[in-house]
Amino acid sequence: MTQKLVIIGAGMASGRVIEHLLDADPAAFDITLFNAEPRGNYNRIMLSPVLSGEKTYEDIVTHSDDWYAENGVTCRFGEHVVKIDRDRKVVVGQQGEVAYDKLIIATGSAPFVIPVQGRDLPGVITYRDLDDTNAMIEASEKGGKAVVIGGGLLGLEAAAGLQMRGMEVTVLHLTAHLMDRQLDEAAGYMLRRDLERRGITVMTRASTAAILGSDRVEGVMLEDSTGLQADLVVMAVGIRPETRLATDAGIEVARGIEVDARMRSSDADIYAVGECVEFDGQLFGLVAPLYDQAKVLAADLLGQDAAFVPKELSTKLKVTGCDLFSAGDFAEAEGREDIVFRDPARGVYKRLVLEGGRLVGAVMYGDTADSNWFFGLIRDGADVQDMRETLIFGPAYQGGGASDPLSAVAALPPEAEICGCNGVCKGAIVEAINGGATDLGAIRAVTKASASCGTCTGLVEQVLAVTLGDDFVLPTATPVCGCTDLTHEDVRRLIKSQELKSQPAVWQELGWKTPNGCHVCRPAINYYLLAEWPLEYADDPQSRFINERKHANIQKDGTYSVVPRMFGGMTTPAELRAIADAAEKYNVPTVHVTGGQRIDLLGVRGEDLPAIWADLNAAGMVSGHAYSKGLRTVKTCVGKDHCRFGTQDSTGLGIKLEKALWGSWTPHKVKLAVSGCPRNCAEATCKDIGVVCVDSGYQIGVAGAAGMDVKETERLADVATEQEVMDLTMAFMQLYRENAKYLDRPYKWVAKVGLDWVKEQVVEDEANRKALIERFLISQSVYQKDPWAELAQPKAAAAFSPIANLMQEAAE
């Protein structure tokens, strides 16, 4: 007997159900199909190519009107279903009722609209169906600016489509990297880079506060008060199952309509399929599981045994030129191992995640040719232990060799600058090599590359190696650590020449062998990035040693020392009183006067740090950075104000220097001193920078040491005015910041580059000195701020206490 089957929603899942039913038994059901959209089933996944203009709607129609007619499906398109009456077993449409024996709810999903002011303005569009797509195409015909909210699959496809249609597109994404549900940081970085190359602006950590406009949308306001102009806003922040009809009908609904493995809802005659369902706590948004569900549902309707089992899923982005793939689970469990392959030359990143000898996840960018093979291994749970060594090279390359340590340099374009001192690019060096300069000395003679400060020597040698091949034997240089084959100097220069502005950029473009470095390289990379890109790169506390992260020195018993700054070694009774009060209030066991002319409170408990800082802040004091690779102290003697031998105001100059320099991060710690006369009571001649005042002015010495090595300063210059001291000191600091290897004190660095070169840069070349000072001041505009004041704020302070205390529960 023919049963009456009513289906609500003509999407890809229900379309597949109908196909299965017709294939099995065309006469089994009398089908009525409702669809709110005034059309039948089309391939929704292909809307993005329609938006970009690479396909038309006609290309993506799955079931035409003729198809429905030929197969006897009664179509009620463009008609909303008002309700489901389960007692009478009828579906009530706007145009009348239809009785059912079996009912399928396939209402799909609705776009999530973030509840901000202005979301209803004309020109604000979600991205879900053909009408949305057409609305975007129409809006793009006028050109102008589009803002896409949401950097997930749909948002990025919308952005790429609008950009191809000539709009100026900005993508706003809430978290730190694009497509964070499907990609890891490294692949997210590469995707961002490719989108930016196409001309799309990407803003991450961007939270929308309001959509602006009076009659129609005019702009978007972010939480941080950034304003963006917009003629079109596309909201693509996510979807939620469309369950209203089911809820109204009293069917059990959690996040989606709850179904069993046979796709039946809590009412045995009502099935649900597709994005509107929830099975075993899971929702479904990709097409593969929907097709599986459709097959099960059709079988159950036909009285056959079938059960739906969710499988591993894979994702590909349909943006031409952005080749990415992700599948399985690549983050979230213990006992997993990573295999990472990076080829900066081809812009390729591959990461495989193994667990118990099996492949459980994969992320690929730039080369996804083998993705189906990897996906098969994940889906089948295949044992990959035997091919582990060569697994990442793919099926065709079992037994392949290791990656080439020279690939980063090989990938550089000819115009990439290798030698910053002499402005020599890679192309010029290659030309010299081809002209017969086949060793470092010859390159230096012909091009001047690496002939000045010498920090690019490693890179020049690598260019030689890449160009000459086996004819050149690369001298062994010490790499930063086991995560890379590059030296510190190479990394610094490549960060600059390749404009690498984030950690993921460094890991990828320089072919790092670990996911995110180690305790040796990450602090160095963090420093190089913030020194090179003070405005673009944000300092990462998690890449710092504990003392710099906690802004206090850890002691061997796990307590901390707190040292407030005393500019130029000067203090006041009020400051001393506040320090004494703090010492008593927090039971500080040891109070010590340091060699840098300030007071050290030793033995402070970690939990008390924010409170003691707040107290010291209240008395006008800031962090002394006694823990940082940065400016420590400027030691002074009392100078001509009090001392009968004093020639200049050494304390005043010391205070000025410390006020100018404090807060700056440097490759290693930096200590200064200013002595008022050559008797040198401030011991200025063994400091990183030491000034000795004389009758005629000031003698500036640099590169002294009084630690593991003891070394007298070398004379940088003699100058007549305080302003010249300030200028030369700032320029020297910046030159050191920009060129020294991480953890080289100035004396070690000057020994490598030579004092003559430093003098050339800082003293003799006035324009260069000015430029150095300017860059130093830009950096100070970001970093000269008191870290204690920031960390004493309640939210930051909470992190200094345990996240939970389970001792109380144990006591109960």
Place this chain on the structure above:
Amino acid sequence: MSWIDIGHIDDVPLRGARMVKTPVGCIAVFRTAPEEIFAASNSCPHKGGPLSEGIVHGQKVTCPLHNWVFDLNTGQAQGADEGQIDVYPVRLDGGRILLDGASVGLRRAS
């Protein structure tokens, strides 16, 4: 297992850690990736360094005092150093961090 909710994932900085006080001593909860979490003893077997203050890289942590490196999966010291820290079952449920109460000396979850 008796899972105890000890806080939200966002209370632990990415590639950082937070400390939990328990009857078996202080435990460090590490966040190695946006949604990847480990729990291990907070104390380095070498000189008792606070591991929750170490640099977190890959699925490893480096002790802040003398740079011993531990694999958070196994608790094994890496490289030439020999030692072991206790690791504890921990998992994520939505954004919540759940620590196994039984293995940290609590008889029941509350």
